[in-house]
Amino acid sequence: MKKVLITGANGQLGQCLQKIAPLYKNLEFTFKNSKDLDITDTSSIKKTFELVDFDYCINCAAYTNVEQAEKTPDIAFKVNAEGVKNLAFACKKHKVGLIHISTDYVFDGEKNEPYTTDDIPNPINEYGKSKLLGEKYIQEIMVDYIIIRTSWLYSExxxxxxxSILKKAQAGENIAVTDQQIGCPTNANNLVFYILNIISNNVKPHGIQHFTDGVTLNWFEFAEQILVDNNLTKNVRLEKxxxxxxxxxxxxxxxxxxx
Structure with missing residues (x-):
């Protein structure tokens, strides 16, 4: 039975993992939130990795507040870059395959067709820069890794x-959403199944991958879809x-x- 460590267990993706993990009887999970395992603290990482002989680590620990990262970039870089570096060194030392979650924000958005893994990243905000540096640290330190870039992650x-849209609509608030940003909304539960199938099927970790739900929308269209799916179109006025x-x-x- 493979032993899998989950960091950032209380975040969105971590909670989806906790929900879906029981379906994978061939995997044994250890869930760690930021209090149990602080990836910016090397002693905390050392203690965790010495207690259990893990086969994989799924790193869901991240600083994801894009707006706040502009104001306090040092915190974003501490978690998304230096913390990831700490984790990569530990995984290498203990021969643990690392599956790390990254973002579409490593790209500048100037391209008019989908970004491939061969495209050169060029982040335009501090969050994207911190996530890209985390990717680079993994690539420099490790061989057994998968970096999964995903986009517009959402879940319950x-x-x-x-x-946010659901809460506003249920409260009867009018909603204003931009149609100027285009991407692929991705259900975090689908990402979890993708990750756990990689582990369950003994795929050797290496390189960068992209994973989304594959449907291209702008934010306004995504908001429309949320209202339709939840039968809330009559509750609220959606403004573009x-x-x-x-x-x-x-x-x-x-x-x-x-x-």
Whole structure:
């Protein structure tokens, strides 16, 4: 039975993993939240890796507040880059395959067709820069790894675009959403199945992959779909706006090509 360590277990993806993990009887999971395992603390990592002989580590620990990362980039880099470096060194030392989750925000959004794994990253905000540096550390340190870039992740857990739109609609609030950013909304539960199937099927970890649900939408279209799926179209007025002000620059086009 393969032993799998999950970091960032209380985050959106971590909660989806906790929900789906019981379906994989051939895998033994250890879930660690940021209090149990702080990836920015090498002693915390050392203690965890010495207690159990893990086969895989799925790193869901990340600083994902894109807006706040512009104001306090040191925190984003501490978690998304230095913390990932710490984890990579531990995985290498203990011969643990690392599956790391990255983002479409490593790209600048200037391309007019889906980004492939061969495209050169060029992040335009601090969050994207911190995630890219984390990727680079893994590539420099390890051989047995998979970096999975995904986009517009959502689920029933935590605060994300899906739950935010749903909450506003259920409260009868009018909603204004931009149609100027294009990407692929990805259900975190689908990403979990993809990851666990990799482990369950003994796929040797190596390289960068892209995973999305494969449907290209802008944020307005995604909001429309959320309202339709939840029978809330009559509850709220959905307004399309071109200029939706955010502190962080965001890629206008960040569709990932899954190969």
């Amino acid at each position: 857990f935590g605060k994300n675009f899906y739950t 706006v071109k200029n939706y002000r955010t502190f962080a620059r965001r890629p206008n086009y960040s569709v990932l090509k899954q190969e």
